[in-house]
Amino acid sequence: MGIRDATAIVGIGQTAFAKSLPESELALACTAIRDALDDAGIDPRDVDGLFSSTMEPNAEVEVARNLGMTDVTAFAQVGYGGGAGCGVVGQAALSVATGQADVAVAWRARKRGSRTSRPWAQVGAGIPGPAQYSRPFGLLRPVDEIAMLARRYQHEYGLTRDHLANVALAFRKHANANPNALMHAKPMTRDDYFAARWVSEPLCLFDNCLETDGALAVVIVRSDRAKDCRQLPVSIHAFAQGINDQHQVMTNFHGTDPLRGPAWTTARKLWSLADVGPGDVDVAQLYDAFSPLILLSLEGYGFCDRGEGGPFTDDGGIEVGGRLPVNTSGGGMSEAYVHGFNLITEGVRQIRGTSTSQVADAEVCLVTSGEGVPTSALILTRGAA
Amino acid sequence: MAALEPQPRPLLPEPDDDSAPFWDGCSVGELRVQTCTGCGHRRFPPRPMCPACRSLDSRWEALSGRGTVWSHVVVHPPVLAAYAASAPYPVVVVALEEDPTLRMVGNLVTAPDDPINSIDPADIAIGQSVRVGFTEVVGSPGPDGHPRTMILPRWMPR
Numbered sequence: 201m202g203i204r205d206a207t208a209i210v211g212i213g214q215t216a217f218a219k220s221l222p223e224s225e226l227a228l229a230c231t232a233i234r235d236a237l238d239d240a241g242i243d244p245r246d247v248d249g250l251f252s253s254t255m256e257p258n259a260e261v262e263v264a265r266n267l268g269m270t271d272v273t274a275f276a277q278v279g280y281g282g283g284a285g286c287g288v289v290g291q292a293a294l295s296v297a298t299g300q301a302d303v304a305v306a307w308r309a310r311k312r313g314s315r316t317s318r319p320w321a322q323v324g325a326g327i328p329g330p331a332q333y334s335r336p337f338g339l340l341r342p343v344d345e346i347a348m349l350a351r352r353y354q355h356e357y358g359l360t361r362d363h364l365a366n367v368a369l370a371f372r373k374h375a376n377a378n379p380n381a382l383m384h385a386k387p388m389t390r391d392d393y394f395a396a397r398w399v400s401e402p403l404c405l406f407d408n409c410l411e412t413d414g415a416l417a418v419v420i421v422r423s424d425r426a427k428d429c430r431q432l433p434v435s436i437h438a439f440a441q442g443i444n445d446q447h448q449v450m451t452n453f454h455g456t457d458p459l460r461g462p463a464w465t466t467a468r469k470l471w472s473l474a475d476v477g478p479g480d481v482d483v484a485q486l487y488d489a490f491s492p493l494i495l496l497s498l499e500g501y502g503f504c505d506r507g508e509g510g511p512f513t514d515d516g517g518i519e520v521g522g523r524l525p526v527n528t529s530g531g532g533m534s535e536a537y538v539h540g541f542n543l544i545t546e547g548v549r550q551i552r553g554t555s556t557s558q559v560a561d562a563e564v565c566l567v568t569s570g571e572g573v574p575t576s577a578l579i580l581t582r583g584a585a
Numbered sequence: 586m587a588a589l590e591p592q593p594r595p596l597l598p599e600p601d602d603d604s605a606p607f608w609d610g611c612s613v614g615e616l617r618v619q620t621c622t623g624c625g626h627r628r629f630p631p632r633p634m635c636p637a638c639r640s641l642d643s644r645w646e647a648l649s650g651r652g653t654v655w656s657h658v659v660v661h662p663p664v665l666a667a668y669a670a671s672a673p674y675p676v677v678v679v680a681l682e683e684d685p686t687l688r689m690v691g692n693l694v695t696a697p698d699d700p701i702n703s704i705d706p707a708d709i710a711i712g713q714s715v716r717v718g719f720t721e722v723v724g725s726p727g728p729d730g731h732p733r734t735m736i737l738p739r740w741m742p743r
Contacts, residue, residue, distance in 0.1 A: 326596075326597050326598060326599030326600075326724075326733070327596050327597070327598055327599055328599040328601065330630055332598035332599055332600075332604060333598070333604075333630050333689065333690055334690040335596050336595060336596045336597055336598050336722070336737060337676055337690050337691050337692050337701075337737075338595075338660055338664070338668050338671070338674060338676050338692065338701055339658070339660070339676045339690050340660065340664050340665055340668065341664070344658055344660055344676065347658040348656045348657075348658050348676070348678055348690075349656070351656045351657060351658060351711070352655065352656035352678075352711070355656070355711045397661065398659065398661040398673070399661055400658050400659065400660050400661060401658055401659035401661070401673075401706070402658070446636065448630075451690065453655070453656070453678050453688045453690065454629070454630075454686070454687075454688060455686060456686050458688075
Protein backbone atom coordinates (compact mmCIF):
# COMPACT_ATOMS: atom_id res chain seq x y z
CA MET A 201 0.00 0.00 0.00
CA GLY A 202 0.98 3.61 -0.40
CA ILE A 203 3.15 5.39 -2.93
CA ARG A 204 6.28 5.86 -0.83
CA ASP A 205 9.18 6.47 -3.25
CA ALA A 206 7.09 5.06 -6.11
CA THR A 207 7.49 8.23 -8.18
CA ALA A 208 10.09 10.91 -8.68
CA ILE A 209 10.39 14.46 -9.94
CA VAL A 210 12.72 14.31 -12.92
CA GLY A 211 12.30 17.75 -14.46
CA ILE A 212 11.73 21.32 -13.33
CA GLY A 213 11.13 24.44 -15.37
CA GLN A 214 10.35 28.06 -14.69
CA THR A 215 9.97 31.38 -16.48
CA ALA A 216 11.50 34.62 -15.36
CA PHE A 217 9.83 36.15 -12.30
CA ALA A 218 8.79 39.81 -12.49
CA LYS A 219 6.20 42.25 -11.25
CA SER A 220 4.88 42.28 -14.79
CA LEU A 221 5.68 40.02 -17.74
CA PRO A 222 4.46 40.74 -21.27
CA GLU A 223 3.60 37.12 -22.17
CA SER A 224 0.14 35.68 -21.61
CA GLU A 225 -0.40 33.22 -18.79
CA LEU A 226 -0.82 30.48 -21.38
CA ALA A 227 2.52 31.33 -22.97
CA LEU A 228 4.15 31.36 -19.55
CA ALA A 229 2.66 28.00 -18.58
CA CYS A 230 3.70 26.36 -21.84
CA THR A 231 7.22 27.76 -21.57
CA ALA A 232 7.70 26.42 -18.04
CA ILE A 233 6.32 22.99 -19.01
CA ARG A 234 8.44 22.81 -22.17
CA ASP A 235 11.56 23.66 -20.16
CA ALA A 236 10.71 21.15 -17.41
CA LEU A 237 10.33 18.39 -20.00
CA ASP A 238 13.59 19.44 -21.62
CA ASP A 239 15.26 19.33 -18.20
CA ALA A 240 14.05 15.75 -17.83
CA GLY A 241 14.83 14.76 -21.41
CA ILE A 242 11.24 13.75 -22.12
CA ASP A 243 9.35 14.50 -25.35
CA PRO A 244 6.10 16.46 -24.80
CA ARG A 245 4.29 13.80 -26.85
CA ASP A 246 5.02 11.34 -24.03
CA VAL A 247 3.10 13.38 -21.45
CA ASP A 248 -0.23 11.76 -20.55
CA GLY A 249 -1.04 13.37 -17.18
CA LEU A 250 -1.85 17.04 -16.52
CA PHE A 251 -2.37 18.40 -13.01
CA SER A 252 -3.02 21.94 -11.83
CA SER A 253 -4.80 24.19 -9.33
CA THR A 254 -8.46 25.18 -9.54
CA MET A 255 -7.16 28.77 -9.69
CA GLU A 256 -4.97 27.93 -12.68
CA PRO A 257 -6.05 30.14 -15.60
CA ASN A 258 -4.92 27.69 -18.29
CA ALA A 259 -7.06 24.67 -19.11
CA GLU A 260 -5.49 21.26 -19.70
CA VAL A 261 -6.74 21.22 -23.31
CA GLU A 262 -4.96 24.48 -24.10
CA VAL A 263 -1.72 23.27 -22.55
CA ALA A 264 -1.98 19.94 -24.38
CA ARG A 265 -2.55 21.38 -27.83
CA ASN A 266 0.07 24.11 -27.48
CA LEU A 267 2.71 21.60 -26.47
CA GLY A 268 1.60 19.10 -29.10
CA MET A 269 0.69 16.44 -26.56
CA THR A 270 -1.09 13.44 -28.01
CA ASP A 271 -3.11 11.13 -25.73
CA VAL A 272 -3.64 12.59 -22.27
CA THR A 273 -5.24 9.99 -19.99
CA ALA A 274 -5.24 11.61 -16.54
CA PHE A 275 -6.02 15.16 -15.39
CA ALA A 276 -7.34 16.77 -12.24
CA GLN A 277 -7.23 20.00 -10.28
CA VAL A 278 -6.74 20.68 -6.58
CA GLY A 279 -8.52 23.53 -4.80
CA TYR A 280 -7.77 26.15 -2.17
CA GLY A 281 -5.24 28.49 -3.79
CA GLY A 282 -2.04 28.50 -1.82
CA GLY A 283 -2.94 25.18 -0.20
CA ALA A 284 -2.98 23.41 -3.56
CA GLY A 285 0.65 23.28 -4.78
CA CYS A 286 1.99 20.14 -3.09
CA GLY A 287 -1.44 18.58 -3.57
CA VAL A 288 -1.18 19.08 -7.32
CA VAL A 289 2.18 17.31 -7.38
CA GLY A 290 0.89 14.64 -5.02
CA GLN A 291 -2.20 13.90 -7.10
CA ALA A 292 0.03 13.66 -10.16
CA ALA A 293 2.24 11.20 -8.26
CA LEU A 294 -0.79 9.13 -7.25
CA SER A 295 -1.88 8.98 -10.86
CA VAL A 296 1.55 7.90 -12.07
CA ALA A 297 2.03 5.38 -9.27
CA THR A 298 -1.28 3.72 -10.08
CA GLY A 299 -0.68 3.65 -13.82
CA GLN A 300 -3.34 6.15 -14.88
CA ALA A 301 -0.48 8.16 -16.41
CA ASP A 302 3.15 7.44 -17.25
CA VAL A 303 4.45 10.99 -17.47
CA ALA A 304 2.64 13.67 -15.49
CA VAL A 305 3.18 17.41 -15.48
CA ALA A 306 2.14 19.66 -12.59
CA TRP A 307 2.28 23.38 -13.18
CA ARG A 308 1.18 26.83 -12.03
CA ALA A 309 1.12 30.06 -14.03
CA ARG A 310 0.03 33.31 -12.49
CA LYS A 311 -0.14 36.97 -13.38
CA ARG A 312 -1.04 39.43 -10.68
CA GLY A 313 -3.39 41.32 -12.98
CA SER A 314 -5.25 38.11 -13.86
CA ARG A 315 -8.96 37.74 -13.29
CA THR A 316 -8.32 34.54 -11.35
CA SER A 317 -5.35 35.61 -9.25
CA ARG A 318 -6.86 38.07 -6.77
CA PRO A 319 -10.49 37.13 -6.21
CA TRP A 320 -10.63 39.20 -3.03
CA ALA A 321 -10.02 42.40 -5.02
CA GLN A 322 -13.18 41.95 -7.06
CA VAL A 323 -16.22 43.79 -5.82
CA GLY A 324 -19.63 42.32 -6.35
CA ALA A 325 -23.01 43.73 -5.34
CA GLY A 326 -23.14 41.46 -2.30
CA ILE A 327 -20.67 39.16 -0.59
CA PRO A 328 -21.80 35.51 -0.63
CA GLY A 329 -20.57 32.54 1.39
CA PRO A 330 -18.56 32.65 4.61
CA ALA A 331 -16.98 35.99 3.63
CA GLN A 332 -20.38 37.66 4.14
CA TYR A 333 -19.59 37.53 7.87
CA SER A 334 -16.19 39.25 7.56
CA ARG A 335 -15.63 41.36 4.44
CA PRO A 336 -18.50 43.82 4.99
CA PHE A 337 -16.75 44.79 8.25
CA GLY A 338 -13.60 45.75 6.38
CA LEU A 339 -11.64 42.53 6.89
CA LEU A 340 -10.93 42.67 3.19
CA ARG A 341 -7.63 41.11 2.19
CA PRO A 342 -5.88 37.81 2.93
CA VAL A 343 -3.34 39.76 4.99
CA ASP A 344 -6.12 41.09 7.24
CA GLU A 345 -7.36 37.56 7.87
CA ILE A 346 -3.91 36.21 8.77
CA ALA A 347 -3.10 39.32 10.84
CA MET A 348 -6.13 38.43 12.99
CA LEU A 349 -4.62 35.01 13.75
CA ALA A 350 -1.18 36.59 14.25
CA ARG A 351 -2.48 38.99 16.92
CA ARG A 352 -4.11 36.12 18.77
CA TYR A 353 -0.89 34.12 18.46
CA GLN A 354 1.02 37.10 19.94
CA HIS A 355 -1.40 37.16 22.84
CA GLU A 356 -1.23 33.44 23.56
CA TYR A 357 2.48 32.81 23.02
CA GLY A 358 4.35 36.11 23.40
CA LEU A 359 5.34 36.37 19.76
CA THR A 360 7.36 39.55 19.09
CA ARG A 361 7.89 41.55 15.92
CA ASP A 362 11.54 40.51 16.12
CA HIS A 363 10.43 36.91 15.46
CA LEU A 364 8.54 38.01 12.36
CA ALA A 365 11.56 40.05 11.29
CA ASN A 366 13.72 36.92 11.66
CA VAL A 367 11.52 35.26 9.05
CA ALA A 368 11.61 38.15 6.60
CA LEU A 369 15.37 38.64 6.99
CA ALA A 370 16.22 34.95 6.58
CA PHE A 371 14.30 34.66 3.33
CA ARG A 372 15.70 37.92 2.02
CA LYS A 373 19.23 36.71 2.76
CA HIS A 374 18.54 33.55 0.77
CA ALA A 375 17.05 35.60 -2.08
CA ASN A 376 20.13 37.79 -2.17
CA ALA A 377 22.09 34.67 -3.21
CA ASN A 378 19.53 33.66 -5.87
CA PRO A 379 19.88 35.55 -9.19
CA ASN A 380 16.34 34.53 -10.19
CA ALA A 381 14.77 36.07 -7.09
CA LEU A 382 12.87 39.33 -7.41
CA MET A 383 14.70 40.62 -4.35
CA HIS A 384 18.12 39.35 -5.41
CA ALA A 385 19.69 42.80 -5.46
CA LYS A 386 17.83 44.20 -2.46
CA PRO A 387 19.39 43.41 0.91
CA MET A 388 17.23 44.06 3.98
CA THR A 389 18.24 45.04 7.51
CA ARG A 390 16.31 44.73 10.76
CA ASP A 391 15.99 48.52 10.71
CA ASP A 392 14.42 48.28 7.23
CA TYR A 393 11.89 45.81 8.61
CA PHE A 394 10.90 48.02 11.53
CA ALA A 395 10.73 51.13 9.30
CA ALA A 396 8.29 49.51 6.85
CA ARG A 397 4.71 50.74 6.65
CA TRP A 398 1.90 48.83 8.28
CA VAL A 399 -0.40 46.81 6.06
CA SER A 400 -2.57 45.15 8.68
CA GLU A 401 -1.31 45.50 12.25
CA PRO A 402 0.44 43.53 13.63
CA LEU A 403 1.80 42.84 10.11
CA CYS A 404 3.90 45.28 8.08
CA LEU A 405 4.87 45.34 4.41
CA PHE A 406 7.76 42.88 4.87
CA ASP A 407 5.51 40.29 6.52
CA ASN A 408 3.81 39.91 3.13
CA CYS A 409 4.71 37.89 0.07
CA LEU A 410 5.54 39.52 -3.23
CA GLU A 411 3.12 39.87 -6.13
CA THR A 412 4.67 38.11 -9.08
CA ASP A 413 4.11 37.12 -12.70
CA GLY A 414 5.61 33.77 -13.60
CA ALA A 415 5.11 30.07 -14.17
CA LEU A 416 6.69 26.85 -12.94
CA ALA A 417 6.33 23.19 -13.81
CA VAL A 418 7.56 19.81 -12.60
CA VAL A 419 7.62 16.42 -14.36
CA ILE A 420 6.76 13.22 -12.48
CA VAL A 421 7.44 9.64 -13.60
CA ARG A 422 7.66 6.23 -11.92
CA SER A 423 10.90 5.75 -10.00
CA ASP A 424 12.03 2.84 -12.19
CA ARG A 425 11.74 5.07 -15.25
CA ALA A 426 13.34 8.04 -13.46
CA LYS A 427 16.78 6.47 -13.63
CA ASP A 428 16.75 6.91 -17.42
CA CYS A 429 16.14 10.66 -17.24
CA ARG A 430 18.69 13.41 -17.62
CA GLN A 431 18.71 14.62 -14.01
CA LEU A 432 19.24 13.05 -10.62
CA PRO A 433 15.75 11.82 -9.71
CA VAL A 434 14.16 13.41 -6.64
CA SER A 435 11.95 10.86 -4.95
CA ILE A 436 8.45 11.76 -3.80
CA HIS A 437 8.89 9.95 -0.52
CA ALA A 438 5.55 10.94 1.00
CA PHE A 439 2.57 13.17 0.28
CA ALA A 440 -0.45 14.25 2.30
CA GLN A 441 -3.31 16.73 2.27
CA GLY A 442 -5.31 18.08 5.20
CA ILE A 443 -8.53 19.73 6.29
CA ASN A 444 -8.90 19.95 10.05
CA ASP A 445 -11.93 19.86 12.34
CA GLN A 446 -14.40 22.72 11.66
CA HIS A 447 -11.90 24.51 9.42
CA GLN A 448 -12.98 27.67 7.61
CA VAL A 449 -10.83 28.86 4.70
CA MET A 450 -8.65 31.84 5.73
CA THR A 451 -11.15 33.26 8.24
CA ASN A 452 -10.41 30.30 10.49
CA PHE A 453 -11.60 31.97 13.69
CA HIS A 454 -14.00 29.25 14.80
CA GLY A 455 -13.85 26.14 16.95
CA THR A 456 -11.87 25.41 20.07
CA ASP A 457 -8.34 26.04 18.72
CA PRO A 458 -8.15 28.27 15.63
CA LEU A 459 -4.34 28.46 15.79
CA ARG A 460 -4.13 24.71 15.16
CA GLY A 461 -4.88 24.59 11.45
CA PRO A 462 -4.68 22.18 8.50
CA ALA A 463 -0.89 21.87 8.86
CA TRP A 464 -1.38 19.65 11.90
CA THR A 465 -3.74 17.31 10.07
CA THR A 466 -1.45 17.18 7.04
CA ALA A 467 1.63 16.58 9.18
CA ARG A 468 0.06 13.69 11.09
CA LYS A 469 -0.73 11.89 7.85
CA LEU A 470 2.54 12.84 6.16
CA TRP A 471 4.81 11.53 8.91
CA SER A 472 2.70 8.37 9.23
CA LEU A 473 3.41 7.64 5.55
CA ALA A 474 7.13 8.38 5.78
CA ASP A 475 10.22 6.50 6.92
CA VAL A 476 11.58 9.78 8.28
CA GLY A 477 10.46 12.24 10.95
CA PRO A 478 10.90 15.97 11.56
CA GLY A 479 14.36 15.37 13.06
CA ASP A 480 15.55 13.89 9.76
CA VAL A 481 14.63 16.93 7.66
CA ASP A 482 17.73 18.72 6.35
CA VAL A 483 15.97 21.67 4.73
CA ALA A 484 12.37 22.87 4.43
CA GLN A 485 10.39 24.98 1.99
CA LEU A 486 7.43 26.30 3.99
CA TYR A 487 4.60 28.26 2.41
CA ASP A 488 5.05 31.92 3.25
CA ALA A 489 2.32 34.14 1.88
CA PHE A 490 2.68 35.86 5.29
CA SER A 491 5.43 35.53 7.89
CA PRO A 492 3.23 34.16 10.73
CA LEU A 493 2.46 31.10 8.59
CA ILE A 494 6.10 30.05 9.01
CA LEU A 495 5.76 29.93 12.80
CA LEU A 496 2.52 27.95 12.58
CA SER A 497 4.09 25.55 10.07
CA LEU A 498 7.21 24.98 12.18
CA GLU A 499 4.87 23.95 15.00
CA GLY A 500 2.36 22.07 12.86
CA TYR A 501 4.96 19.88 11.16
CA GLY A 502 6.58 19.07 14.48
CA PHE A 503 9.88 21.00 14.41
CA CYS A 504 9.01 22.62 17.74
CA ASP A 505 6.21 22.75 20.32
CA ARG A 506 3.16 24.99 20.18
CA GLY A 507 4.21 28.58 20.77
CA GLU A 508 7.90 27.85 20.17
CA GLY A 509 7.87 28.86 16.50
CA GLY A 510 9.05 32.39 17.28
CA PRO A 511 12.11 31.46 19.37
CA PHE A 512 12.92 28.73 16.78
CA THR A 513 13.72 31.55 14.33
CA ASP A 514 16.14 33.31 16.73
CA ASP A 515 19.92 33.35 16.12
CA GLY A 516 19.61 32.47 12.43
CA GLY A 517 17.53 29.39 13.26
CA ILE A 518 15.89 29.21 9.82
CA GLU A 519 18.86 30.44 7.79
CA VAL A 520 21.34 28.16 6.04
CA GLY A 521 23.60 26.90 8.82
CA GLY A 522 20.80 27.20 11.39
CA ARG A 523 18.57 24.65 13.12
CA LEU A 524 16.43 24.18 9.98
CA PRO A 525 17.19 26.18 6.83
CA VAL A 526 13.84 27.36 5.41
CA ASN A 527 12.96 28.80 2.00
CA THR A 528 16.45 28.68 0.61
CA SER A 529 15.49 30.38 -2.68
CA GLY A 530 13.86 33.30 -0.87
CA GLY A 531 10.35 31.83 -0.84
CA GLY A 532 7.17 33.73 -1.58
CA MET A 533 8.35 36.71 0.45
CA SER A 534 11.61 37.34 -1.42
CA GLU A 535 11.96 35.10 -4.51
CA ALA A 536 8.52 35.05 -6.15
CA TYR A 537 4.94 34.42 -5.15
CA VAL A 538 3.51 31.84 -7.54
CA HIS A 539 1.24 30.11 -5.04
CA GLY A 540 4.17 28.21 -3.59
CA PHE A 541 5.19 26.33 -6.73
CA ASN A 542 8.66 27.89 -6.47
CA LEU A 543 8.99 26.15 -3.09
CA ILE A 544 8.55 22.79 -4.85
CA THR A 545 11.21 23.49 -7.49
CA GLU A 546 13.60 24.74 -4.80
CA GLY A 547 13.01 21.54 -2.85
CA VAL A 548 14.03 19.62 -5.96
CA ARG A 549 17.18 21.75 -6.37
CA GLN A 550 18.18 21.13 -2.74
CA ILE A 551 18.02 17.36 -3.24
CA ARG A 552 19.87 17.66 -6.56
CA GLY A 553 22.50 19.80 -4.82
CA THR A 554 22.01 22.80 -7.12
CA SER A 555 20.44 25.45 -4.87
CA THR A 556 22.05 28.88 -4.68
CA SER A 557 21.88 28.44 -0.90
CA GLN A 558 22.72 24.77 -0.85
CA VAL A 559 22.46 22.82 2.39
CA ALA A 560 25.41 20.43 2.45
CA ASP A 561 24.40 16.83 1.68
CA ALA A 562 20.68 17.60 1.83
CA GLU A 563 18.88 14.26 1.63
CA VAL A 564 15.41 15.08 3.03
CA CYS A 565 13.41 18.19 2.17
CA LEU A 566 9.92 19.02 3.46
CA VAL A 567 7.83 21.19 1.15
CA THR A 568 4.50 22.58 2.37
CA SER A 569 1.63 24.51 0.89
CA GLY A 570 -0.42 27.20 2.63
CA GLU A 571 -1.36 26.98 6.30
CA GLY A 572 -4.68 28.70 7.02
CA VAL A 573 -6.38 26.93 4.13
CA PRO A 574 -6.90 23.24 3.25
CA THR A 575 -3.33 22.31 2.51
CA SER A 576 -0.80 19.71 1.42
CA ALA A 577 2.84 18.73 1.82
CA LEU A 578 5.58 16.62 0.23
CA ILE A 579 8.70 14.93 1.52
CA LEU A 580 11.36 14.92 -1.19
CA THR A 581 14.37 12.65 -0.82
CA ARG A 582 17.27 11.28 -2.83
CA GLY A 583 15.49 7.96 -2.87
CA ALA A 584 17.17 4.67 -3.68
CA ALA A 585 20.37 4.92 -5.72
CA MET B 586 -28.79 51.29 -16.36
CA ALA B 587 -27.77 52.58 -12.98
CA ALA B 588 -26.07 55.95 -12.95
CA LEU B 589 -22.39 56.16 -12.14
CA GLU B 590 -21.75 55.65 -8.44
CA PRO B 591 -21.53 59.05 -6.75
CA GLN B 592 -19.36 57.47 -4.07
CA PRO B 593 -18.03 54.01 -3.39
CA ARG B 594 -20.27 52.04 -1.04
CA PRO B 595 -19.27 49.51 1.59
CA LEU B 596 -19.70 45.81 0.88
CA LEU B 597 -22.93 44.22 2.04
CA PRO B 598 -23.60 40.57 2.81
CA GLU B 599 -25.51 38.54 0.23
CA PRO B 600 -28.02 36.66 2.38
CA ASP B 601 -28.70 33.04 1.38
CA ASP B 602 -31.01 30.32 2.66
CA ASP B 603 -28.69 29.59 5.57
CA SER B 604 -27.74 33.14 6.53
CA ALA B 605 -30.99 35.05 5.98
CA PRO B 606 -32.34 34.36 9.50
CA PHE B 607 -29.12 35.76 10.99
CA TRP B 608 -29.41 39.01 9.01
CA ASP B 609 -33.16 39.15 9.64
CA GLY B 610 -32.34 38.99 13.35
CA CYS B 611 -30.04 41.98 13.02
CA SER B 612 -32.85 43.97 11.41
CA VAL B 613 -34.99 43.49 14.55
CA GLY B 614 -32.12 44.14 16.95
CA GLU B 615 -31.35 40.53 17.82
CA LEU B 616 -28.01 38.74 17.61
CA ARG B 617 -29.15 35.24 16.70
CA VAL B 618 -27.27 32.01 16.31
CA GLN B 619 -28.46 28.75 14.86
CA THR B 620 -29.17 26.08 17.46
CA CYS B 621 -29.74 22.40 16.73
CA THR B 622 -33.28 21.32 17.59
CA GLY B 623 -32.06 17.77 18.12
CA CYS B 624 -29.06 18.16 20.44
CA GLY B 625 -28.93 21.86 21.34
CA HIS B 626 -25.49 22.41 19.76
CA ARG B 627 -25.05 26.05 18.67
CA ARG B 628 -23.27 26.77 15.40
CA PHE B 629 -21.90 29.77 13.52
CA PRO B 630 -21.65 30.51 10.65
CA PRO B 631 -25.06 29.02 9.82
CA ARG B 632 -25.19 25.87 7.71
CA PRO B 633 -27.72 23.13 6.94
CA MET B 634 -26.46 20.27 9.14
CA CYS B 635 -25.50 20.04 12.81
CA PRO B 636 -21.89 18.78 12.96
CA ALA B 637 -22.55 17.22 16.37
CA CYS B 638 -25.66 15.08 15.63
CA ARG B 639 -26.21 15.50 11.84
CA SER B 640 -29.73 16.82 12.28
CA LEU B 641 -31.12 19.13 9.59
CA ASP B 642 -33.50 20.75 12.07
CA SER B 643 -32.51 23.98 13.76
CA ARG B 644 -33.99 27.03 15.43
CA TRP B 645 -32.69 30.56 15.86
CA GLU B 646 -31.80 31.67 19.35
CA ALA B 647 -31.34 35.33 20.34
CA LEU B 648 -28.21 35.67 22.47
CA SER B 649 -27.32 38.32 25.03
CA GLY B 650 -25.13 40.20 22.56
CA ARG B 651 -22.31 40.26 25.08
CA GLY B 652 -18.84 39.01 24.40
CA THR B 653 -15.12 39.65 24.62
CA VAL B 654 -12.51 40.67 22.06
CA TRP B 655 -10.75 37.47 20.86
CA SER B 656 -8.39 39.27 18.47
CA HIS B 657 -8.11 42.52 16.55
CA VAL B 658 -6.22 44.10 13.65
CA VAL B 659 -5.74 47.59 12.30
CA VAL B 660 -6.33 47.73 8.56
CA HIS B 661 -4.09 50.15 6.65
CA PRO B 662 -4.27 51.14 2.95
CA PRO B 663 -4.39 50.07 0.21
CA VAL B 664 -7.97 48.85 0.60
CA LEU B 665 -11.18 49.02 -1.45
CA ALA B 666 -12.25 52.59 -2.15
CA ALA B 667 -15.28 52.44 0.14
CA TYR B 668 -13.05 51.66 3.12
CA ALA B 669 -10.04 53.83 2.20
CA ALA B 670 -11.38 57.05 3.71
CA SER B 671 -11.78 55.30 7.09
CA ALA B 672 -8.33 53.66 7.09
CA PRO B 673 -6.55 52.96 9.29
CA TYR B 674 -9.46 51.34 11.11
CA PRO B 675 -9.71 48.44 13.57
CA VAL B 676 -11.53 45.16 13.00
CA VAL B 677 -12.20 42.75 15.86
CA VAL B 678 -13.23 39.15 16.39
CA VAL B 679 -15.66 38.81 19.27
CA ALA B 680 -16.08 35.60 21.29
CA LEU B 681 -19.71 35.33 22.40
CA GLU B 682 -20.55 35.13 26.10
CA GLU B 683 -22.84 32.08 25.83
CA ASP B 684 -20.16 30.04 24.02
CA PRO B 685 -16.71 31.62 23.51
CA THR B 686 -15.96 29.20 20.65
CA LEU B 687 -18.63 31.06 18.66
CA ARG B 688 -16.82 34.06 17.21
CA MET B 689 -17.89 36.89 14.95
CA VAL B 690 -15.88 39.41 12.93
CA GLY B 691 -17.04 42.98 13.44
CA ASN B 692 -16.29 46.62 14.08
CA LEU B 693 -15.71 48.05 17.56
CA VAL B 694 -17.15 51.57 17.63
CA THR B 695 -18.11 54.25 20.16
CA ALA B 696 -21.82 53.99 19.25
CA PRO B 697 -23.66 51.87 16.65
CA ASP B 698 -23.99 54.64 14.07
CA ASP B 699 -20.45 55.97 14.55
CA PRO B 700 -17.77 55.40 11.90
CA ILE B 701 -15.68 52.21 11.92
CA ASN B 702 -12.62 54.27 12.88
CA SER B 703 -14.31 55.98 15.86
CA ILE B 704 -12.28 54.07 18.46
CA ASP B 705 -8.54 54.54 18.89
CA PRO B 706 -6.99 51.13 18.11
CA ALA B 707 -4.63 51.66 21.05
CA ASP B 708 -7.66 51.36 23.34
CA ILE B 709 -8.57 47.87 22.08
CA ALA B 710 -7.29 44.82 23.94
CA ILE B 711 -7.85 41.08 23.77
CA GLY B 712 -10.25 40.07 26.51
CA GLN B 713 -12.04 43.43 26.55
CA SER B 714 -15.79 43.18 27.25
CA VAL B 715 -18.09 44.33 24.46
CA ARG B 716 -21.78 44.41 23.65
CA VAL B 717 -23.62 44.37 20.35
CA GLY B 718 -25.55 47.21 18.70
CA PHE B 719 -26.94 47.58 15.21
CA THR B 720 -26.65 50.14 12.43
CA GLU B 721 -28.04 50.61 8.94
CA VAL B 722 -25.43 50.42 6.18
CA VAL B 723 -26.13 51.75 2.69
CA GLY B 724 -24.57 49.70 -0.10
CA SER B 725 -24.41 49.89 -3.87
CA PRO B 726 -27.62 50.06 -5.92
CA GLY B 727 -29.30 46.75 -6.67
CA PRO B 728 -30.87 45.77 -10.00
CA ASP B 729 -33.73 48.25 -9.40
CA GLY B 730 -31.28 51.15 -9.18
CA HIS B 731 -31.99 51.82 -5.52
CA PRO B 732 -29.17 51.49 -2.99
CA ARG B 733 -29.41 48.30 -0.97
CA THR B 734 -29.48 48.80 2.77
CA MET B 735 -28.92 46.26 5.51
CA ILE B 736 -28.79 46.30 9.28
CA LEU B 737 -25.40 45.07 10.45
CA PRO B 738 -24.11 44.40 13.96
CA ARG B 739 -21.58 46.71 15.59
CA TRP B 740 -19.71 46.20 18.87
CA MET B 741 -19.16 48.69 21.66
CA PRO B 742 -17.09 48.62 24.85
CA ARG B 743 -19.10 47.80 27.99
